[in-house]
Amino acid sequence: MAEAASLRSVRLGRYWRTDSILHLMDPRSKLVAGGLITAATVVASSPWLVLMLFAGIVSLYMVARLPRAAILAALRPVLPLLLVLGLFQVVLGGEPAGLGGAGIPLLSWGPIHVSLARLIGAGLSVARLVSLVLLAALLLATTTISALVTGLEMLLRPLNRLGLPGHQLAMVGSIALRFMPILAEGLEAVQRAQLARTLGADRLSRWQVARNARRTAALIVPLFADAFRRVDDLTTAMLARCYRGGRGRTYYRHARMGGTDWVALGLAAAVLAFALAF
């Protein structure tokens, strides 16, 4: 039963309402600046730069006036994975370049040799991953889903001029986000109905692959059937309202780039340039 109830808490970052500068920024500039900083974190090779990016991203949480709980909530699901990856790096990873004289052996036990450089390398790759997880969570914590979709659609608008379906892509995204909770509710109902008929009440071992797959299929097939029934309904509804794609459409929400947005974009571009240069 606990499993059925957990469906509603979909594990995507949550929105925290405050009135910080980050919350008031245009979603477009947040998406682009976020992309630039992500790229900077991925390409950054110097240990100091990785640490500076990490500190910068954490300080953005303060700028956004998010509670400490927001950081913890973002990191809790990845913590075990990060620990495993970190350990793996310590034992098997390579040593980062440019750390003169840090190859001091700390521990040598059987085939396992741990040096200071390797420890630093593992710490850096964990810091890099934590930065990226925090950055994605920050975007979702300061931007509502509908603002994100509007921003994405506006960013994709130039594609329309090239004959590519920018509007349609954004429409796909907004339909997906609108219908995800509705489908989750339907899935939960199916799960409860099947539990009431004792399907899925007993725990199967991991070795019963075919039975596990069939049990999941018994949940997934009604989910897809529900989705395809809604496809029919929504298509009819959109046709009846004369939906004809992006041309000539007006918008309820308007986003405007302000001074803060340009400053943020400039800073993010500078960070990426710095990361590429060093």
Add this chain to the structure above:
Amino acid sequence: MDAQERGIRRVVTAGLLLAVTLLLALTPVGFIPVPTPAGSATIAHIPSIIGGILEGPLVGLIVSLGFGFAAFLSPLVPVKDPLVIIVPRLAIGVVAALVYLGLRKANKAALLAILFVLLAAVLWAAKVVSEVYLWLGIAIAVLAVGGVLAGGLWLFRGDTQVVGLAAAGVAGSLTNTVLVLAAAVWRQVAGVTAPVAVSIGLMQGIPEAVISAIIVVAVVASVRQVGRRRGSRL
């Protein structure tokens, strides 16, 4: 159905399949327990495959793109390199659509011929592997011959449309496994070296491909009403 309705239908189908993808990628429903070190096989790529089969390569591509973004934003995936997480996954829906389109009209003789060509390819790969790890090569060869025998028997029992669906399911799933792992090796993701990738691929990719085939057939059969009996064949 006129062109306008078909266009709207494509957009709406892609949107709802993407909603299913997000649901499967971000909740425990999308993870099936299997006896591998990771402990679970994901089925979040299955909507991409189904989108490709039902609405063509473009819808498959769009849902795959959304799947890549979902994985990129998901807190459960610690690797945040778009070249590893997003780009390889774009091929899932496209490959599934092409395999399905290619096999849809094929008759039993053609399918059998394809099966034997595949067997020959796998046996050759097994020979190459056996020069390095003898036991692994023999295991692959035995599995391949067994798989072809089972596949051949099934081919003469079931109807060819179901075979096309299952093949598209397997192809889409293997595309996901192989391309993502290859990209991880190429981009030197922490801890993923070529031997590690091969072992993950064998242990994770095969159960995922089998599960994907079972679920794709079940879903498309119930949506399209194909199969010997009308309705779902569960």
